[in-house]
Amino acid sequence: MLPLIAPSILSADFAALGDAVRRLDEAGADMIHIDVMDGHFVPNLTFGPGMVRALRPHSALPFDVHLMIEPVAPYLEAFAEAGADTIHVHAEAGPHLHSSLQKIKALGKKAGVAINPATSPDVVGEVRELCDVVLVMSVNPGFGGQVFLDSQLRKIERLRAIVDEAGTGALIEIDGGVTPDNADRIVAAGATALVAGSAVFAGGPSAYAANIQALRAHASRALA
Numbered sequence: 001m002l003p004l005i006a007p008s009i010l011s012a013d014f015a016a017l018g019d020a021v022r023r024l025d026e027a028g029a030d031m032i033h034i035d036v037m038d039g040h041f042v043p044n045l046t047f048g049p050g051m052v053r054a055l056r057p058h059s060a061l062p063f064d065v066h067l068m069i070e071p072v073a074p075y076l077e078a079f080a081e082a083g084a085d086t087i088h089v090h091a092e093a094g095p096h097l098h099s100s101l102q103k104i105k106a107l108g109k110k111a112g113v114a115i116n117p118a119t120s121p122d123v124v125g126e127v128r129e130l131c132d133v134v135l136v137m138s139v140n141p142g143f144g145g146q147v148f149l150d151s152q153l154r155k156i157e158r159l160r161a162i163v164d165e166a167g168t169g170a171l172i173e174i175d176g177g178v179t180p181d182n183a184d185r186i187v188a189a190g191a192t193a194l195v196a197g198s199a200v201f202a203g204g205p206s207a208y209a210a211n212i213q214a215l216r217a218h219a220s221r222a223l224a
């Protein structure tokens, strides 16, 4: 399977998000990654469920909603109703990861567990039956444009083993500092989906398609 490309609209022009989402759809993205930040779990503030609802009519692509908020459980229903297809919750956000994942599944959505760079991949093993996606943060969460942490490559390899052993077919998605230059190494380590903000939005809307294609082509080298 070709690695999925999920542009993060954190790097988009916030004054034209509807347009950005529509153009990403036309440019060949596989899903739209939406970073929700609360100024508490991470040192930045972005979107709420109202934004997800407002963007929903602009794209038929799956909405991959990454909740960097704490607590997270009180907001799951609102994001599901707003149009999220996958909802990621952080293992580090309290208080009950297993229960949050159960709730996402009960809402009929795909469940993702996100882990920060300093978090052991072993936490995923404890909830693996509930995970449709494992989201590995390859930068410290909060801001786009950071440099990929090479230390996360070994974590991806470990997660590949955990997911394969579980036999669930969960995606392993990498978020932060992904570029054409490192996409092949990330996929070689076991990733199946790549989130990219800066690398997709560089050059503006006319470059989206070429940027997505460059990521996909470089990532696919690992599978050749």
Ligand SMILES: O=C(CO)[C@H](O)[C@H](O)COP(=O)(O)O
Residues within 6 Å of the ligand: 008, 010, 011, 033, 035, 066, 139, 140, 141, 142, 143, 144, 145, 146, 175, 176, 177, 178, 195, 196, 197, 198, 199
């Ligand atoms: O979750 C995020 C930051 O918390 C972003 O999705 C991530 O950083 C993507 O941006 P870039 O590709 O520019 O690193």
